[in-house]
Amino acid sequence: MKDYKIAVIPGDGIGKEVIEAALIPIRAAASKHGAKLTETSFDWSCETYLKTGRMMPENGIDTLRDFDSILLGAVGWPKTVPDSVSLHGLLLPIRKQFDLYANIRPHRLLPGISGPLAKSDFDILCIRENTEGEYSGAGGRVHVGTPQEVAVETSIFTRHSVERILRFGFEQARLRRGKLASTTKSNAQKYTMVMWDEITEELAPAYPDVEVTRYHIDALSARMITHPETLDVVVASNLFGDILTDIGAAIQGGLGFAASANINPLGGVPSMFEPVHGSAPDIAGTGAANPIATVWSGAMMLDFLGEREASADLLAALSRITRRTLLLTPDCGGTSNTFSLAREIANAL
Template identity: 50%
Template sequence: MKSYRIAVIAGDGIGKEVVPEGVRVLEAAGRKFGIGFKWDEFPWSCEYRLKHGRMMPEDGLAAIRAHDAVFFGACGFPGVPDHVSLWELLIPMRRGFDLYVNLRPVRLMPGIQSPLAGRKQGDIDFWVVRENTEGEYSSIGGRIFEGTERETVVQQSTFTRAGTDRILKYAFELAKSRPKKHLTSATKSNGFSITMPYWDERVRAMAARYPEVKTDQYHIDILTAHFVQHPDWFDVVVGSNLFGDILSDLGPACTGTIGIAPSGNINPERKFPSV
């Protein structure tokens, strides 16, 4: 029997409810298909931070680095600012383990009613691929002249060719493997006049390597409208960290609930455990 060692981090809020049930489901699936699991639980959370002053120990990443995967629930709870809880727990895992793909399916499931009129099972079935380690969610920046009229706040978006190309390659490969062979890029090059034109250039360059994949792009504002009005248009949607974050919640909401939409923080090369 093949066995996997899984680090379990229930985290906060709903995570404490759904992760134990998820473990039960995986155990049942394992018994059916001959897969074993060894579960190592870690209490890292906002509650942990209130007791220890940090979301996880200093050697936290080292403690889970050798696991096959991390089963993570949720992060964030009243009493700890959201930007603190996220940047002390989930972001270190994403960057420390180079989990550059955030992948979320958007699918209208049996028994779930979409808030969109007339939609039925099979009408909504696509993937959102989000760049997960750079882009708009940068730690480059700062605040000066705090509390004065000159107070200034700067946070820099960072797009690298390596980071942009690898997420686009993953998205194009996914689109290539699907029957529709259709990729949509989220952009906003009429607003972000440097980073988004660069993103668009890299999309075109990558598209040239996948002539069998139909490629289109929309500015993020109208793209959100199309998600609501025409979710059947989409197959694989790829976006930067910020745009992918927004779309990966909006898409499942169009299927009735984000509560049953899983997501993966993935290192495709398997150099580190995915979350």
């Protein structure tokens, strides 16, 4: 039996609930297919920050390095800790230190789930550059608190990082329907985004089997709503990918279905898997949190670990349950709570 070491970071708010619940069917799927998950939980959160002044210990990255994967619940408690502190103290350091440069988010309607669009036949894979771009953290503020205060935030785009995320996008398109949408705003940002467009054109001849279309971010945002069925793989910068994937979550039924993977395709470091719904302080502790995004993220984790049959089985079980509305949580029109839904998914295996 293959034994995988999983670092579990429940984090804040509903993160603690959805992680504990989702691990029930994730473990069951792994076990059914001859794999074992050995989990180690780390209490790194905004609560930790308030006690220690750090979101995670100084040696946190080194602590995580020996794990096969990281499963993260949610980060943030803005009532007490600014998001700029929590994000830069935990999530972003993990992404950057392990060079998890590909953020992958699937957007499609699960059986029985209704989205806000009349169209339901879309299947979009958004790939977001995850280590630099608009979230590089380069900049600063001077004359703070005076009328002359200045804030500068610099986007960093390197040819190395742009090329590797585009190559990854091309390769994913080859595995799917052979269509790649690359998005920029090169009519307004004439340096970084023009370079992105140029690299897209340079790489395209190496993938003659992939149809490439370049969109400006505003046009692609509209297309995801008006013609989502025309899109297959979408590749975007850190900020643009962040925006597009929230649109994707909305059209697939809401943030309760928004799964993601932060990976380094080369391996050698633990990749991180997380739902992207946030800590939802308004429903934390009520049992109303939807665990589906976390279960889906767990299926992505199993697939990346090489347990493809377990991953497919877990997604199939999930799809069987979403057809039965009453078994779902209130955000989907059901009457279940977080844990009862998770147990139903495990039973469906």
